[in-house]
Amino acid sequence: MKWFDYATPASVGEAVGLLTAHPNARLLAGGTDLLVQLRAGRKETDLVVDLKRIPELNAIEYDPGRGLSIGAAVPCYRIYRDQTVARAYPALVELASLIGGTQIQGRASLGGNLCNAAPSADSAPLLIALGATCRVAGALGTREIAVEDFCTGPSRTVLQAGELLVSLHLPPPPAHSGARYLRFIPRNEMDIAVAGAGVEVVLDDGKFRSARIALAAVAPTPLFVREAGEALAGQPVNEASIARAAEIARASAKPITDMRGTAEYRRHLCGVLTRRAIEAAVERAREGKR
Amino acid sequence: MPTVYIPTLLQTFTGGKSAVEVEGATVRQVIDNLEQAYPGIRERLVDQGKLRPNISVAVDGEVTPMGLLEAVGPRSEVHFVAAIKGG
Amino acid sequence: MKTQEYSVIGTRPIRHDGADKVTGRALYGADFQMAGLLHGYILRSPHAHARIRRIDTSKAAAFPGVRAVMTADDFPQAPDRLVDLGEGDTPLSYARGNVLAKGKVLYKGHAFAAVAATSVHIAEEAAGLIEVDYEVLPCALTAPEAMQEGAPILHEDLKTKEFGEQTGRVSNVAEHFRHVMGDIEAGFAQADVIVEREFNTATVHQGYIEPHNATALWNNDGRILVWCSTQGAFVVRDVTACLLDVPVSRVRVTPMEIGGGFGGKIPVYLEPVAALLSKKTGKPVKIVMSRKDVFEATGPTPGSYIKVKIGARKDGRITAAQAYLAYEAGAYPGAMVAPGAMCVFAAYDIPNVVIDGFDVVVNKPSTAAYRAPGATNAAFATETVVDEIAEKLGMDPLDFRLKNAAKEGTRRADGPKYRRIGCVEVIEAMKKHPHYSAPLGGPNRGRGVAVGFWFNVGLPSSCTISVNADGTVNLVEGSTDIGGTRTSIAMQAAEVLGIPAEDVRPTVVDTDSVGFTAVTGGSRTTFATGWAAYEAAQDIVRQLKERAAKLWETDAASVTMERGIFRAGDKSITFQELAAKLDQTGGPVVGRGAVNPRGVGGSFSGNIVDVEVDPETGKVTILRFTAVQDAGKAIHPSYVEGQMQGGSVQGIGWALNEEYWMNGSGTMMNSSLLDYRMPTALDLPMIDTVIVEVPNPGHPFGVRGVGEANIIPPPAAIANAIYHAAGVRMNRLPMNPPAIMEAIWSQRD
């Protein structure tokens, strides 16, 4: 690994200043992607900016009225050890528990996972399904971006030079709602999604009031399949309606063939995972556990 | 007399015979006598006074580290087999 | 000695090196430190096949912190000859070429230059400044591809060999093996059922967790001192001496603790380079591979193309069997197809057999042994075909195997007759195991069985034992301890001496300090080095009898020893008491044992496995796994079980997910432990073990090696279980979810 310098800004403003002064700087939260990429020569930098001393990037705040805010550098293990989050967003806790393994979860953050912008990022589909937004800070102030609009291609995001992701915001869980992220991996842990599906459903008296569905690893970016969710709205909760939504998700996928699976297999998985995730989310909504 | 089993790929020397009886009290003597009967065969088994690389000799079913020096009994079976490696 | 009389053998003492290994104090190769240490970095080819037109190292040499740069030209260019690389002979030019390529690189990751610098980061950065002009050549990546007419030729001087004969054909086929027994045509004519299937298996890696490493110091007295992790310190000594063209006595190799090998740490990759860099700099040089280097440039075991045809009569007797095996050697010959050919039908008594084996070079890393090398690929083919025939005949798969099982006196296709073996006993133990008749307990589940055989090897071992005045002994041996062999060797000495295992203090020493000892491999260490320890202990007993005789003023022949007590007439003295009287009876007592044993006993193993297949994703879950193996005599049952469990799980990984995923230009795309999916703890159930003991008449305690045979049956057993769960016969490895889904889909079509 080539030499780089190291900075620990104490505020968002200071971090933005460093990013502006060093266009080649790289941000460090958990480092589970960055250090691997630097070592493999896939990325280069002359300055690593450690975000873990900036309060806003390291806070978890929950308010039943306003929802949940997670600092972009908060490692997964803090999310799943947080009892409040566990009660309000069980699917999010599951998500934080399946990124990498125990040691990776001690470092990796949802914000970092999003900013790495891998098509297979596990965090994106569920965050999209939950209607999460990104708070981004830059020299000109802050802006909010829906998670589905954050990634623009493999390893590319909407972040402009000098901008950084500060936190993620999840709206308060609607009544009678449930969410679930399911991914397919050949091992049972420590693996990259071959495909993944994140679902949130809101039920209303035996029917779907609304639903949001997003997919992982089957397009250049995490894929929000709005139509699949819309197809459920107003429909009765049954095999046929769920199958229709799963089929829309399957048909929307634009996967490639690589070492993790063929395009055909991945498309097939989208249908299976979407159906299973909807069923699991419905069950959760019915149990009142989200 | 000991029985020598001829490896499949060397049976061109023995006119297709898969086993022949030859005199000899050691593997070396057996091979020398084999050479008398089937000229040219020794060179395929022995190189510079040693069994060729990666060939082992088994007497009565047991691979021997003694190679050409191994004793052969009057009713012994002699086989030439690939030397086994392990992990 | 009869089994029931043993007091140490068969017990489970704490391993002697245990405390060091659970506290982090044990020193492995990469842990070696020395004042003034420089760090080496190896530059590797980005192409799978290319001619190197020019290398310019000047920028690298000028980089601050760099102390030396070298290429293959720095090796002494001794004329080509055959050299023993630990388990067989290879041309020196191939051995040298794999360490640093000259003129041509033959696989992606092939080493060709090296840098020594004050830090590993500087060495790496400087290596990136070496300029190379490549002429990229087309590559051949699989055996069938490389065997085709017009395939890119790796070695212009390589001609196909057929039992010692150069055929004169320049080709990628290094060697052709053939075994014929009986009349194959007549055999198939007698058959009522014939099944013929083709199989493809992917290249897989041994996957040890510790990367290769070496530190070398070219000392001022001209001696070359090496510290490294290796399966065989004497192999490293001999190969290093050979490549550096110095006598073996000029090299001393100190084996550090080793973090796994499985056959992959027999070859020498780094030591000669570290030594030459040390010569150039006058400083010790350490080189440690990255995980990517380990995948791209060490190990792996051959991928293969196999065709197996078996015929059987209605009564369940196999009448004929034919196999065609083409194994990928990687860049240099030596694909382990010979043992594959010897093992492919080794479990069965078959009158009519033809086996053809081909050793084929391809543009992949030069393959190394991997636990029963060659046998797993072959058994995957045979054991799934056998399962299919048993099904067609309506026979229980174990009954079918029992009916055809090899026994003492069965003639193998490669000629010799078996001596005492445990094939029948292993299959009977499988049949008797409650797992075999337990209900499966759900849909999409299936049970499979398979068996495997491995020869094991003997090879030389040396050992000395010296007696301490407190009644303990020091045991000095040369077998690096990868899985508890210090203890299994010490226990055999303890048994002879009649003292507790804890009273034997085993130490693995450098090549200056013990007699020649071959690799820790081939399941030989507990068998052969244990035998050397047995001989050394017998030597001690002989000498101590003389000492007791001296004390008692009697004749040594009248002294007996049993369980550590020496007796003559009404006199007796314990081992401990006698040990305290050595000075007055003639001085220190040192025993020695050196063996190059025959009497190697092969080992059979068998698996029963239950799987569940998700019919929508093709994912296989291992629900229950039982491993059965003939150990001859289990010296330390815990470590025998450990070998069986570890081998089984490597076999499970090979079966389900592990593979070199190569792109068309020969780059391994999954060269990390994330994407080369070895099983994690969460992917497995407990692995139940049954140790069968059919004593090996060739060993003083009946030992058969247990290190290898256990990896052979899992892929076939799992394939058979998948068939019973999902209705598809898998004919390729790995049987990963997409492969199973494809099989399910193509069956529906």
Added chain:
Amino acid sequence: MHNKVRVRTTINSEPQEFLCEPRQSLLECLRDIFGLTGTKEGCNDGNCGACTVMMDDRVVTSCLVLGVEAEGCQITTIEGIARGSELHPLQRAFLQNAALQCGICTPGFIVAAKALLDREPNPSEEQIRLWLANNLCRCTGYDKIIRAVEQAAQEVRA
């Protein structure tokens, strides 16, 4: 610039101060600066767990932590697990159960398992397997490791 950075930290309960290059991993610092070579490198990308250490209240793979990030942290390595000359119950259980063969993964497993038992003294087999899925062992097939952790858990509870 190219200046080394001064880091103040606590390693195995001892306050420590050291200089390192920002590009050096915590793993390199522990091994090369402090000689704590019980922490092993198996992959250098976080996927084998051989370099596992405790960092404050969680386990991490020290290859994916920069040495400079240890500033102000409490680091515990395998060398800090035994209580003086007495082995930790996990270390004893690993020996009694023959839960190691080559032993290269053992330090990582013991550190990770200790973190589990510190939080959950009565883990199920499934919990143990899930928690330890970031630690690869190629020798044992995990069976004896799981049993050793179960036995140590029992001892810790008693």
